[in-house]
Each structure stands twice: as C-alpha cells, then as structure tokens.
Amino acid sequence: MGEHAAELGSGLDALRSVTDRVQANIEKVIEGKPEVARTALVVLLAEGHLLIEDVPGVGKTMLSKALARSIDLTVRRIQFTPDLLPSDVTGVSIFNQDTRQFEFRPGGIFANIVIGDEINRASPKTQSAMLECMEERQVTVDNQTFALDSPFMVIATQNPLEMEGTYALPEAQRDRFLARVSMGYPVMAAEIAMLSARTTTSPLEELEPVTDAAEIRKLISVVSGVHVSSAVQRYAVALTTATRNSPELRLGASPRATLHLVRAARASAAMAGRDFVVPDDVQVLAPTVLAHRLLPATRTGREPAEILAGILESVPVPE
Known part of the structure; x- marks a missing residue:
C-alpha cells in the first residue's frame, strides 16, 4: 500500500509539472483566460472531448x-462546411487498379488531436459520422473497424445557433462532449497587449512542444488512480438525477454525463495535487460538464445553465 501511494504521489507531481508547462504555453497565445486553458487540460486527462462555443473571432x-x-x-x-461528406471525416475505401483490391484511405479523424472547426456548419449527417469515433475510439468503414490511437481528443468549435448557416448539433453528439466552454471577449488590458504582441508574428508559431503522447498516456493512467469516495459518487448521481426529475427540463443528464462528471473531477483533483476527489471538484465542474446536455421543457426564457445553478443549490453537498 505504501509503495502504491508513493508511486501515485510521484505521478501527481509529474502531472502538475506537465500541466503547468502546457497551460503556460497556451496562455502565451490566449491571454487572460486561464480557466479555459485549465478546462481543456482537464478534458484531455479525463479522456474526453471539448466543445468550444462562441461568436467568431474570440x-x-x-x-x-x-x-x-x-x-x-x-x-x-x-x-x-455544408458540403463536407461523412467519408471526408472517417475515410473511404478506394479500388486499386494495380492490386485489384480495395485500399482504405484514412480520413481527418485519424490523429491524436482532431480540431473540428465550426462543427455546426456541416449537415447533421456529417456530424453524425463523429459519433462512433468519439465514443468508441474506432472507425468502421465497409465492415472494417480501425482503432484510433491514444490519446484521442476532439476539440470542436461552434458558433451560436443564432449565427447564419449553422445547424444544431444532435443531442447524441452533444452528449459525447465531456465539457463545453465559452471563450468570451478578452478584458481591455489583454486585448491591448494582443495588439502590441501580434504586429509582426503570431505567438502560435513560436510555441514548442513541452510533452509528448507517451507522457500524456502515463498521466491519464495517474488520473485513473485518483480515489472517489462513495459519498462523492452519490453526490454526482444525485445531481444528474435531479436534472432528470426537474419539471423545467425535458432532457436531463445521461448516465454518460455522470461518468464524465466523475472523470473530470478526478482530473481536476489530480491537477490540484490531490489523490482523492472532494465534492467541490464535482460542484465546480458540473456547469461545464452538464449544461450543454440539458434541454429546457418550455420556452420560459430560462437557460439550462440557470436551471442547473438552481439544482446545484438545492442538492445537499456531502460533508
């Protein structure tokens, strides 16, 4: 038991060191948004996918x-784009005249990190091509299944539905995103600093990798060793159950959402240097992990995030 605790402790130290370096790298490009950068890292370590929703240009x-x-x-x-085909995402089998056999040409989904830019500008049919990839980390084309490499993370951006030329993401796909974040406009000081820093070059071009895939796989393993007590598990289930029973919501959080919430809480605890999850980890992450999955029952003007805030206040937090 002592050896395991020592191994987990050294793993948590390595995790904090790596995540601090990655977050510092991100903040060279995205100034004044440390909480957004941290959420992206939580999602990566929890083996989830991230949805970034906001207006263009932020x-x-x-x-x-x-x-x-x-x-x-x-x-x-x-x-x-509206003319993107499902085969552009997953790949396609092409007949080779020389070998007289079909050959598989991988699509854009075959990578460790897939950036899906403006995902809600494609048709629902193309968006649905992502469902198997995101949940099962594999692709099936012409009855052949191809595994995706680990780590695998989809970072999708989307514009608000009020923007012209957008389609709503299917509920099944929204549920596969572990978290949704909004960038928001920068504060005035950060925007002024951006104007000064980006006169000639983009800071993105100067970024150097600070870790690799093998190390990220090790850190994901460290996160899975973080302890979640039965009281914290019951609290997470109580929150998602309350969304299903709320008269203000016609679609509550799924069991997958509960699983994602606990995984994210584990990653957050590990980034804080703890080998156990506390109720605060769950409570703080709940809006980011649950709100985008909820659908209001009527057009009362109350957003799912507001309804969820009321639920968080009403469900008792374990000691």
Whole structure:
C-alpha cells in the first residue's frame, strides 16, 4: 500500500509539472483566460472531448491549436462546411487498379488531436459520422473497424445557433462532449497587449512542444488512480438525477454525463495535487460538464445553465 501511494504521489507531481508547462504555453497565445486553458487540460486527462462555443473571432481555433502544438503528437484539422461528406471525416475505401483490391484511405479523424472547426456548419449527417469515433475510439468503414490511437481528443468549435448557416448539433453528439466552454471577449488590458504582441508574428508559431503522447498516456493512467469516495459518487448521481426529475427540463443528464462528471473531477483533483476527489471538484465542474446536455421543457426564457445553478443549490453537498 505504501509503495502504491508513493508511486501515485510521484505521478501527481509529474502531472502538475506537465500541466503547468502546457497551460503556460497556451496562455502565451490566449491571454487572460486561464480557466479555459485549465478546462481543456482537464478534458484531455479525463479522456474526453471539448466543445468550444462562441461568436467568431474570440480565439476558439487558436486555443485548439495552442493545446495541440504544446504536445508532440499527431494533429489534424477538419474544416466543417455544408458540403463536407461523412467519408471526408472517417475515410473511404478506394479500388486499386494495380492490386485489384480495395485500399482504405484514412480520413481527418485519424490523429491524436482532431480540431473540428465550426462543427455546426456541416449537415447533421456529417456530424453524425463523429459519433462512433468519439465514443468508441474506432472507425468502421465497409465492415472494417480501425482503432484510433491514444490519446484521442476532439476539440470542436461552434458558433451560436443564432449565427447564419449553422445547424444544431444532435443531442447524441452533444452528449459525447465531456465539457463545453465559452471563450468570451478578452478584458481591455489583454486585448491591448494582443495588439502590441501580434504586429509582426503570431505567438502560435513560436510555441514548442513541452510533452509528448507517451507522457500524456502515463498521466491519464495517474488520473485513473485518483480515489472517489462513495459519498462523492452519490453526490454526482444525485445531481444528474435531479436534472432528470426537474419539471423545467425535458432532457436531463445521461448516465454518460455522470461518468464524465466523475472523470473530470478526478482530473481536476489530480491537477490540484490531490489523490482523492472532494465534492467541490464535482460542484465546480458540473456547469461545464452538464449544461450543454440539458434541454429546457418550455420556452420560459430560462437557460439550462440557470436551471442547473438552481439544482446545484438545492442538492445537499456531502460533508
């Protein structure tokens, strides 16, 4: 038991060191948004996928690229447009005249980090091509299944639904994103600093990787060793159950959402240097992990995030 605790302790030290370096790298590009950078790292370590929703021009794609460039692994970008086909995402079998056999040509999803830019500008059919990839980390084409490398993370950006030319993401796909974040506009000081820093070059071009895929796989293993007590598990289940029973919501959080919430809490605790999860980890992450999965029952004007805030206040927090 002592050896295991010592091993977990050294793993947590390494995790904090790596995540601090990656976050510092991201903040060279995205100034004044440390909480967004931290959430991206929590999602990566929890083996989830991240949805970044906001208006154009606030740095959604820059955040994705900064995280990808900070880690030495394979990165692919898919620009989602109305004419994008499912085979562009997953890949396609092409007949080779020389060998007289079909050959599989991998699509854009075959990478460690996949940046799906403006995902809600593609048709629902193309968006649905991502479902198997995101949940099962594999791709099936013409009855052949191809495994995706680990780590695997989709970072998708989307514009608000009020923007022209957007499609709503299917509920099944929204549920596969572990967390949703909003960039928001920078504060005035950060925007002025950006004007000074980006007169000639982009800080993105100067980023160097500070870790690699092998180390990230080790850190994911460290996160899985973080202890979650039965009281914290019951609290997470109580929160998601309350969303299902709320008369203000016609779609509550799924069991997958509960699993994602606990995984994210584990990653957050590990980044804080703890080998155990406390209720605060769950409570702080709940809006980011749950709100995008909820659908209001009526058009009362109350957003799912507001309804969820009320639920968080009503569900008792374990001591």
